[in-house]
Amino acid sequence: MDAETIRKLIESGLPGARADVQGDDGVHFEATVVSEAFRGKLPLARHRMVYATLGDLMGGAIHALQLRTITPDEAGAAR
Known part of the structure; x- marks a missing residue:
């Protein structure tokens, strides 16, 4: 698994969201997700x-x- 794939999945699953995903080892990740849906x-x-x-x-x-x-x-x- 890679950070870019996770970013795409989050952004497609939460329309209008922006995700910044980090993670170098392929199993542990950090993400900041910005979405109006969280209001x-x-x-x-x-x-x-x-x-x-x-x-x-x-x-x-x-x-x-x-x-x-x-x-x-x-x-x-x-x-």
């Missing part, structure tokens, strides 16, 4: 939305995924 949702719900885009890859080809899930407004405030 009003708690962190656990946001993470579940991202995990849903990856399906059976989680716990298989993707051993670990550290997530930062934010709305566009939150991303702008962090700059």
